[in-house]
Amino acid sequence: MQLHIEASNGIPIYEQICRQVKFAIANKALQVGEHVPSVREMAGRIAVNPNTVSRAYRDLQTDGVLIPIRGTGLAVTPEAPAKCNAERLDLIRDRLRIVLAEAHHNQITPDEIRQLVESELHRLESLDADNSLKPVTTGETA
Amino acid sequence: MQLHIEASNGIPIYEQICRQVKFAIANKALQVGEHVPSVREMAGRIAVNPNTVSRAYRDLQTDGVLIPIRGTGLAVTPEAPAKCNAERLDLIRDRLRIVLAEAHHNQITPDEIRQLVESELHRLESLDADNSLKPVTTGETA
Amino acid sequence: MQLHIEASNGIPIYEQICRQVKFAIANKALQVGEHVPSVREMAGRIAVNPNTVSRAYRDLQTDGVLIPIRGTGLAVTPEAPAKCNAERLDLIRDRLRIVLAEAHHNQITPDEIRQLVESELHRLESLDADNSLKPVTTGETA
Amino acid sequence: MQLHIEASNGIPIYEQICRQVKFAIANKALQVGEHVPSVREMAGRIAVNPNTVSRAYRDLQTDGVLIPIRGTGLAVTPEAPAKCNAERLDLIRDRLRIVLAEAHHNQITPDEIRQLVESELHRLESLDADNSLKPVTTGETA
DNA sequence: GTGGTCTAGACCACG
DNA sequence: GTGGTCTAGACCACC
Numbered sequence: 387m388q389l390h391i392e393a394s395n396g397i398p399i400y401e402q403i404c405r406q407v408k409f410a411i412a413n414k415a416l417q418v419g420e421h422v423p424s425v426r427e428m429a430g431r432i433a434v435n436p437n438t439v440s441r442a443y444r445d446l447q448t449d450g451v452l453i454p455i456r457g458t459g460l461a462v463t464p465e466a467p468a469k470c471n472a473e474r475l476d477l478i479r480d481r482l483r484i485v486l487a488e489a490h491h492n493q494i495t496p497d498e499i500r501q502l503v504e505s506e507l508h509r510l511e512s513l514d515a516d517n518s519l520k521p522v523t524t525g526e527t528a
Numbered sequence: 529m530q531l532h533i534e535a536s537n538g539i540p541i542y543e544q545i546c547r548q549v550k551f552a553i554a555n556k557a558l559q560v561g562e563h564v565p566s567v568r569e570m571a572g573r574i575a576v577n578p579n580t581v582s583r584a585y586r587d588l589q590t591d592g593v594l595i596p597i598r599g600t601g602l603a604v605t606p607e608a609p610a611k612c613n614a615e616r617l618d619l620i621r622d623r624l625r626i627v628l629a630e631a632h633h634n635q636i637t638p639d640e641i642r643q644l645v646e647s648e649l650h651r652l653e654s655l656d657a658d659n660s661l662k663p664v665t666t667g668e669t670a
Numbered sequence: 671m672q673l674h675i676e677a678s679n680g681i682p683i684y685e686q687i688c689r690q691v692k693f694a695i696a697n698k699a700l701q702v703g704e705h706v707p708s709v710r711e712m713a714g715r716i717a718v719n720p721n722t723v724s725r726a727y728r729d730l731q732t733d734g735v736l737i738p739i740r741g742t743g744l745a746v747t748p749e750a751p752a753k754c755n756a757e758r759l760d761l762i763r764d765r766l767r768i769v770l771a772e773a774h775h776n777q778i779t780p781d782e783i784r785q786l787v788e789s790e791l792h793r794l795e796s797l798d799a800d801n802s803l804k805p806v807t808t809g810e811t812a
Numbered sequence: 813m814q815l816h817i818e819a820s821n822g823i824p825i826y827e828q829i830c831r832q833v834k835f836a837i838a839n840k841a842l843q844v845g846e847h848v849p850s851v852r853e854m855a856g857r858i859a860v861n862p863n864t865v866s867r868a869y870r871d872l873q874t875d876g877v878l879i880p881i882r883g884t885g886l887a888v889t890p891e892a893p894a895k896c897n898a899e900r901l902d903l904i905r906d907r908l909r910i911v912l913a914e915a916h917h918n919q920i921t922p923d924e925i926r927q928l929v930e931s932e933l934h935r936l937e938s939l940d941a942d943n944s945l946k947p948v949t950t951g952e953t954a
Numbered sequence: 955g956t957g958g959t960c961t962a963g964a965c966c967a968c969g
Numbered sequence: 970g971t972g973g974t975c976t977a978g979a980c981c982a983c984c
Contacts, residue, residue, distance in 0.1 A: 437975075457861070457956050475644060487537075492547075496653075503641070511638075577968090578969095580969055683960080722961080728973085758920070772831070772907070780937075824982070864983080
């Protein structure tokens with residue numbers, strides 16, 4: 387499981403972690419019963435404070451996605467895949483909705499929006515192509 | 529000029545005001561030299577704290593979009609339309625970019641994204657139809 | 671609204687705060703729309719770290735009991751009274767259940783349990799009598 | 813001697829073991845001089861980490877309830893029954909006290925408490941009836 | 955070793 | 970002024 391944390395695109399780090407763990411479960415990158423990386427390991431891996439990871443894991447427990455296994459760590463619950471699959475597109479949709487609503491309220495036409503979307507999709511694909519050649523981070527604003 | 533403030537969709541209110549004033553200028557709803565509503569009137573109209581409006585107007589002055597006219601209020605600068613037109617799509621694009629980037633990082637396919645976009649666009653149109661209720665069948669969006 | 675924090679009866683402080691805010695709402699000591707004491711004030715009042723109060727308030731927001739009012743604080747939501755009333759006895763029942771289950775698993779008879787309960791109830795009443803005012807009319811101040 | 817471990821009702825597993833061994837002694841399910849199951853056997857029987865059982869047995873030795881018999885294991889001390897009988901109701905009372913105190917602090921009336929107690933006692937009896945038919949775990953999975 | 959709780963304090967966003 | 974986020978680190982419970 388690989389997380390892409392961007393500090394900061396406006397989304398709190400702990401929430402980015404939350405969301406990406408859910409995506410990883412939806413994508414089968416994390417299986418039921420499997421342990422998520424320990425707080426300390428994850429914190430080291432993505433270079434944030436352990437408490438930030440802890441906060442994210444706590445939220446995931448509240449959501450019923452993770453469950454503590456005494457003394458060994460946190461595991462993916464049996465219900466998690468269903469929840470995460472159901473949420474998979476919703477998580478994106480919610481964010482997309484407010485962006486499109488703003489565009490729409492301000493007289494940007496559906497066709498202009500479609501063009502923006504297409505140009506961004508192409509941009510992402512070409513970034514992928516670049517990254518597959520050289521594993522360099524790109525476009526980070528932080 | 530009508531503002532659509534949503535408290536809170538994650539965007540600070542003062543920034544929503546800023547953005548929408550710029551959009552209004554780009555859309556010719558606000559002309560060069562025209563006065564923007566006073567801080568007090570605007571605050572009353574959209575039911576927010578006057579300080580919040582004040583903060584937005586301050587940012588707009590910094591951006592060179594508004595200019596104070598002694599004793600009368602704030603007017604749209606001659607340079608504003610050009611700036612606002614240039615920014616019009618950029619403002620949306622920036623926000624769209626981070627949403628699509630997240631989707632893409634998490635194995636959501638371009639086609640799924642396109643479907644989400646289309647369903648949201650349709651949703652916005654039907655919301656419009658409900659709100660206006662005028663029996664218009666021309667399909668024009670503006 | 672008066673909170674009784676006991677550090678420590680095994681319940682984390684932040685959870686004690688959470689529970690007691692809910693009880694206060696159920697008891698009409700906190701009304702819909704009313705603001706809860708600010709994080710800093712509450713922290714000072716019950717002599718705990720502000721972050722501990724903050725954690726409790728955050729959980730209450732997740733539960734839909736409190737809602738942030740931009741820049742002014744946290745208010746009781748319209749839905750809160752219903753939720754808190756519904757939870758009022760459940761919060762106690764859940765804790766009672768594990769105690770009684772343990773007693774029952776270990777051959778303590780229902781009648782023994784009833785006796786324990788009665789003796790504790792009497793104890794609490796006599797504590798009340800001591801703490802508040804004994805029905806004395808002498809006018810002593812202390 | 814049968815232990816009912818519930819991971820997790822908030823009571824640490826090692827303490828649940830401790831308490832239940834004491835209850836077993838108070839109930840004559842464990843006699844003076846009798847050996848308690850070995851750490852390994854007990855750990856297997858209740859499906860917990862052997863270290864957890866070990867920790868519980870260590871506490872019981874500290875309490876003078878168990879004593880090591882060279883090469884054979886841990887036996888119930890002659891003083892144990894008296895201690896355990898004396899503690900029998902106290903262990904429950906202590907836990908009951910904090911629950912009832914919270915209820916009382918929050919305007920839950922003695923009669924409401926009595927009703928909760930009665931309903932929980934009935935619930936426990938009906939669970940027993942069910943279990944005597946089918947020796948199934950109570951349905952709490954985690 | 956694991957996670958949980960709490961404290962302390964910096965910094966920011968918001969109104 | 971308000972709450973939110975993040976960092977840092979101590980201490981504890983559990984396994």
